[in-house]
Amino acid sequence: SQQGEEDPQALSIQEGENATMNCSYKTSINNLQWYRQNSGRGLVHLILIRSNEREKHSGRLRVTLDTSKKSSSLLITASRAADTASYFCTLSGNTPLVFGKGTRLSVIA
Amino acid sequence: EPEVTQTPSHQVTQMGQEVILRCVPISNHLYFYWYRQILGQKVEFLVSFYNNEISEKSEIFDDQFSVERPDGSNFTLKIRSTKLEDSAMYFCASRGPKGYTFGSGTRLTVV
Numbered sequence: 001s002q003q004g005e006e007d008p009q010a011l012s013i014q015e016g017e018n019a020t021m022n023c024s025y026k027t028s029i030n031n032l033q034w035y036r037q038n039s040g041r042g043l044v045h046l047i048l049i050r051s052n053e054r055e056k057h058s059g060r061l062r063v064t065l066d067t068s069k070k071s072s073s074l075l076i077t078a079s080r081a082a083d084t085a086s087y088f089c090t091l092s093g094n095t096p097l098v099f100g101k102g103t104r105l106s107v108i109a
Numbered sequence: 110e111p112e113v114t115q116t117p118s119h120q121v122t123q124m125g126q127e128v129i130l131r132c133v134p135i136s137n138h139l140y141f142y143w144y145r146q147i148l149g150q151k152v153e154f155l156v157s158f159y160n161n162e163i164s165e166k167s168e169i170f171d172d173q174f175s176v177e178r179p180d181g182s183n184f185t186l187k188i189r190s191t192k193l194e195d196s197a198m199y200f201c202a203s204r205g206p207k208g209y210t211f212g213s214g215t216r217l218t219v220v
Contacts, residue, residue: 033208042213098154
């Protein structure tokens, strides 16, 4: 199984600011997904980007993928307190999904 | 939007007891998974299930654990003789053409 590594481990920003978190990986992938986990809750799928895509948008989320650098970034624009959560990247090539430690985002009102 | 449903949301059990965690995957999904997350730690893969049999399992998934799809809709995780270190959130997931969907989890507390 393949694992992405999220960076930074923790990020604290003011409401309204943008939040950027990164994911690095080591193997080839078919696609990369970002998930969110609110404290003590389940995992929510945010966005999937395929290996032949470079950028994808969904609402306030923007994901980029650079397969040459084996990295991805997740940008959350105009952050809200409700965005406070842990964010994970996962790689899809072979199942099952493997989760790293994630980035713990705190948005301060 | 179809959901993966897990019951109960919280289970407290005495050490040494058996527990069964239940999941109802999305109806047209064919692949099912159990993950667990010990408080403050990573989400860890336990087992995957396809075509009525285990397709992959992690080192965590030892003889204490078993999975079953008893009736074509439910997908269960049984933990025999629970230990204190089994206390965790347990997540069920199913996978279909559009990817994975996770349930909200069962918080298992072993006392």
